[in-house]
Amino acid sequence: MSGKTDQAAGKVKETAGKLANDEDLEAEGKGQHAAGKVKEALEDVADTTKGAVDAIKDMSAGKR
Secondary structure (H helix, E strand, O other): OOHHHHHHHHHHHHHHHHHHOOHHHHHHHHHHHHHHHHHHHHHHHHHHHHHHHHHHHHHHOOOO
């Protein structure tokens, strides 16, 4: 799943846990939401790095 998907699923679990008074489900949702934020940040870093590498390759090949 993507980071945003994990965040959304985590929020759903967290809310369901609150409504059902299920502390374990609520905590699981909070954890999944937080993990989704981290995953999304890592995806952003990977995209930025790929873009930088592609730009360097283009410059070294004489493309601008």
